[in-house]
Every structure is written in C-alpha cells, then in structure tokens.
Amino acid sequence: MKDEQVLERSPLVLDQRSRERYFEDGFLVVPGYVGTAWLDRLRAVVAAKIEESRAVSASDDQFDLAPDHSAEKPNIRRLRKAVDQHPELWAFAHDPSVVDLVADLLGPDVRFHSSKLNFKWSDGGDAVQWHQDIPAWPHTSFSVLTFGVYLDDTRSEQGPLVALPGTHRGTLFEQFDDAGRWTGALSARDVATLPTDRVAEMCGPAGTVVMIHCRVVHASSVNNSARFRPLLLNVYSAADTLPITPAPSPTKRTGVLVRGQEPLHVHWDPYEGRLPPRWDQVGYRSIFAAQSAARPAEVTAAGYPPP
Numbered sequence: 171m172k173d174e175q176v177l178e179r180s181p182l183v184l185d186q187r188s189r190e191r192y193f194e195d196g197f198l199v200v201p202g203y204v205g206t207a208w209l210d211r212l213r214a215v216v217a218a219k220i221e222e223s224r225a226v227s228a229s230d231d232q233f234d235l236a237p238d239h240s241a242e243k244p245n246i247r248r249l250r251k252a253v254d255q256h257p258e259l260w261a262f263a264h265d266p267s268v269v270d271l272v273a274d275l276l277g278p279d280v281r282f283h284s285s286k287l288n289f290k291w292s293d294g295g296d297a298v299q300w301h302q303d304i305p306a307w308p309h310t311s312f313s314v315l316t317f318g319v320y321l322d323d324t325r326s327e328q329g330p331l332v333a334l335p336g337t338h339r340g341t342l343f344e345q346f347d348d349a350g351r352w353t354g355a356l357s358a359r360d361v362a363t364l365p366t367d368r369v370a371e372m373c374g375p376a377g378t379v380v381m382i383h384c385r386v387v388h389a390s391s392v393n394n395s396a397r398f399r400p401l402l403l404n405v406y407s408a409a410d411t412l413p414i415t416p417a418p419s420p421t422k423r424t425g426v427l428v429r430g431q432e433p434l435h436v437h438w439d440p441y442e443g444r445l446p447p448r449w450d451q452v453g454y455r456s457i458f459a460a461q462s463a464a465r466p467a468e469v470t471a472a473g474y475p476p477p
C-alpha cells in the first residue's frame with residue numbers, strides 16, 4: 171500500500187496530523203503511549219534478564235554483552251531476538267495497542283520482522299552512529315518501520331534516539347567501508363552531505379513510543395548519565411512488503427502476520443540498493459558490534475561520526 175493510500179484510511183489511534191508528520195519527517199514520537207500495566211510487565215522481563223545475564227560471560231545468541239560485563243556488574247548492550255527470549259515480549263509485539271498504532275502508518279495488514287532490546291547502560295553506554303535501517307534488511311518497498319518504546323523516562327543525557335528529519339526521502343546510503351566490510355553506519359564522507367545541524371531528539375517519559383521509518387538517518391549518543399536507557403525495538407512491515415534477503419537476526423516469529431490479512435499481491439517499489447552481507451552465512455551480532463569493530467576511531471565524544 172502506498173503512503174497516500176495509508177493516509178486515506180481512517181486512523182485507529184493517531185490523529186491525521188501526526189500521521190502526516192511521520193511521512194514528512196520520517197519519524198514520530200508518541201509521548202507516554204504505553205501505559206503502566208504493560209510497562210510493569212516489560213520492566214519485570216528486563217529485571218529477570220539482567221539477573222540471568224550474571225551467569226553469562228560472553229555474548230551469545232541472546233545477549234550482546236559489553237566488554238566489561240561481569241556477574242557483579244552486568245553491562246548488556248542488547249537483548250537479541252527479544253521476542254524469542256520471553257513470552258511477554260512476543261505478547262507485547264502483537265498486542266492490539268501496538269499493532270493498531272503501527273497500522274496507522276503502514277496500513278491494516280502488518281507483518282512482524284524482528285526485535286531487540288537495547289539497554290544503553292549508565293555511565294558510558296555505547297553510541298550508535300548515523301545509519302539507516304533498511305540497508306541491513308532490504309524489502310520490496312519502504313513500508314517498513316521500527317516501533318520503539320522507552321521503558322523508563324528518557325532525557326537528553328541518556329543518549330536518546332536522534333534523527334535527521336526528511337532524510338527518508340533522500341539518498342539510500344551504502345554502509346560499508348572502503349575495503350568492502352559492513353560497518354552498519356554511514357561513512358564520514360556521507361555524513362558530511364547531511365544537515366546534521368538539524369538533529370531532532372526523541373525523548374519522553376516512560377512508555378513513549380518512537381516510530382522510525384526504515385530509511386531515515388538516525389543515531390544515538392553515549393549515555394553519560396547514571397541511569398540506563400532500556401529501549402525495546404520491534405520492526406514491522408506492511409504485509410505486502412517482503413524481505414528480499416535473509417534477516418540479520420531472524421526470530422521464530424519473523425514473517426508472522428500480526429494484524430489484518432495475508433495480501434494477494436506484493437508491493438514493489440523498485441530501487442537499486444547494495445545488498446547486505448549474507449547474514450545467514452556470515453552471522454550477525456548487533457549494530458554495536460558491527461560499528462565498533464569497523465570504525466571506533468571515528469566516534470566523537472558526542473557519539474556521532476565527525477562531520
């Protein structure tokens with residue numbers, strides 16, 4: 171379904187202006203959307219996973235751990251394949267309150283793609299450099315978005331998500347270095363072409379939802395605060411928009427229809443894009459691992475590549 175067709179349908183949750191803003195900017199913040207009941211359930215999972223991580227000393231299929239992680243002082247960068255790690259996370263991913271909100275931006279038929287929970291630990295939790303999401307998991311069209319929910323109040327000093335408004339309508343960047351290695355980030359050369367003086371910060375109280383278009387250039391800086399910044403991120407596509415390469419972190423639920431009906435036709439929006447590595451052959455750990463392995467020297471104190 172094309173963006174205009176999505177906008178012609180009556181909204182379920184959002185007002186029409188908010189939907190239009192999403193298509194104009196490439197992201198949308200919905201402050202405090204997820205209520206206390208769900209937040210309590212999700213935070214209970216976070217607490218349980220932190221306890222479980224104490225027995226783990228190296229990153230595995232579930233935990234992406236920071237180098238200084240220990241039993242005494244856990245430091246989890248990411249819970250991988252989140253919906254596979256706890257039934258509550260899958261229950262949330264297809265809860266009507268979530269998929270109805272997603273349907274306001276993708277259309278009534280929605281497919282689940284993947285999920286993760288980024289912790290961004292206190293006192294130095296990693297930056298994420300400027301990147302677009304779709305180069306890691308190309309689809310037949312751009313009707314793909316990430317639904318993120320902050321599980322705690324999130325302020326500027328905690329390294330919230332930031333985006334460059336309108337960049338989802340611009341260049342599709344290749345996220346490889348000059349030697350052909352996947353970096354998961356834009357090169358400094360490409361960043362220099364972007365209006366990085368127009369950064370929009372996505373903060374909000376616990377339960378705030380951020381919806382990120384798969385092409386919008388976004389990032390987040392180091393968490394310099396004493397509080398971590400747990401952010402659950404689930405990716406959805408319009409049901410008629412299909413992945414054209416293996417997912418980096420496929421879950422048991424990847425490809426499941428979570429709302430509406432199976433389509434009869436595919437939505438193609440042809441574009442030339444560089445193919446990502448064959449994740450099913452080379453494996454994928456996380457954006458933190460890819461970005462820090464590739465270009466650590468280019469991360470500035472603010473967490474973004476230098477202009």
Ligand SMILES: O=C(O)CCC(=O)C(=O)O
Pocket residue numbers: 288290298303329330331388389390401457
């Ligand atoms: O957790 C963050 O701050 C950024 C996450 C992100 O953009 C990603 O994982 O693609």
